Amino acid sequence: MSVDDEPVTTLDDLKGDLARRHKFAPSGGASVDPAIVEADMAALDRDGYLVFDNLLDADECRQIKETVAPWLVHPGRNAFEGRHTQRVYSLLSRTRICDRLVDHPRVLAVLDRLLMDNYLLSALQAINIQPGESAQLTHHDDGFYPIPRPRDPLAAATIWAIDDFTADNGATVLYPGSHRWGRRRPGPADAAMPVVMPAGSCVFFVGTLWHGGGANTSGSARLAVTAQYCQPWLRPMEAFTLSISRDTAREVSDDIRRMIGYSIHPPFVGAVDGLHPLRLLDR
Numbered sequence: 566m567s568v569d570d571e572p573v574t575t576l577d578d579l580k581g582d583l584a585r586r587h588k589f590a591p592s593g594g595a596s597v598d599p600a601i602v603e604a605d606m607a608a609l610d611r612d613g614y615l616v617f618d619n620l621l622d623a624d625e626c627r628q629i630k631e632t633v634a635p636w637l638v639h640p641g642r643n644a645f646e647g648r649h650t651q652r653v654y655s656l657l658s659r660t661r662i663c664d665r666l667v668d669h670p671r672v673l674a675v676l677d678r679l680l681m682d683n684y685l686l687s688a689l690q691a692i693n694i695q696p697g698e699s700a701q702l703t704h705h706d707d708g709f710y711p712i713p714r715p716r717d718p719l720a721a722a723t724i725w726a727i728d729d730f731t732a733d734n735g736a737t738v739l740y741p742g743s744h745r746w747g748r749r750r751p752g753p754a755d756a757a758m759p760v761v762m763p764a765g766s767c768v769f770f771v772g773t774l775w776h777g778g779g780a781n782t783s784g785s786a787r788l789a790v791t792a793q794y795c796q797p798w799l800r801p802m803e804a805f806t807l808s809i810s811r812d813t814a815r816e817v818s819d820d821i822r823r824m825i826g827y828s829i830h831p832p833f834v835g836a837v838d839g840l841h842p843l844r845l846l847d848r
């Protein structure tokens with residue numbers, strides 16, 4: 566195909582996929598029955614969150630737990646990370662065990678409708694809330710992007726229960742419907758809801774929903790893995806293009822590769838030396 570076969574003469578042309586060799590392809594979310602995804606989207610629009618029950622089996626949860634256990638060493642460095650909470654960052658560069666959470670079709674199907682093509686992975690971490698931890702400061706995950714509310718979400722998060730989430734072991738606490746709030750913050754009169762769910766389940770919520778990690782007044786720890794995603798034109802929280810080697814980038818799924826930065830937000834956002842970043846992996 567010659568250059569003239571793809572004229573770029575209008576601003577709308579610049580919104581299209583200009584890549585030649587590495588065209589955008591639909592995500593694994595395309596395999597999910599559209600009727601199921603429409604129901605998920607309706608719940609998300611109404612409440613700001615939805616729960617996917619039992620997407621992982623007990624064996625998968627056990628494997629994740631065993632894999633991350635040796636890395637659960639350091640307590641948080643401030644009250645937000647949690648003084649009695651251990652976090653493992655950049656899980657993608659350490660193990661393949663959580664890949665299936667990051668690119669789960671039910672999650673991608675919702676992200677495909679919520680965010681723009683080539684949305685990015687913003688964070689992937691394990692969060693182990695230990696007994697004695699107090700409730701985390703309530704926040705919404707896209708609050709550090711300085712764009713005033715009310716607005717559409719710029720990001721979305723999943724929190725996967727690797728242990729059962731109970732009302733007293735630190736289950737994520739959220740404020741249903743708070744994604745629609747303007748400038749106001751949760752107060753004592755607002756109903757907070759702990760996301761009680763069995764291990765292997767996942768709560769998905771939009772970046773505008775107020776929430777926080779719960780207090781752990783039980784006798785055992787609560788392990789979760791959170792994968793967070795953002796619009797393709799925003800800076801992700803974790804710099805995966807710096808933390809993940811090219812060998813690892815070759816190993817992961819097409820969807821994960823796209824989400825860690827081997828993709829372009831048209832026309833040129835994410836390019837490397839004027840070329841599609843996937844060209845780096847051809848070498």
Ligand SMILES: O=C(O)CCC(=O)C(=O)O
Nearest residue numbers: 692724736737777778779
């Ligand atoms: O661990 C949780 O349940 C929530 C953690 C959270 O929202 C955060 O650290 O930003």
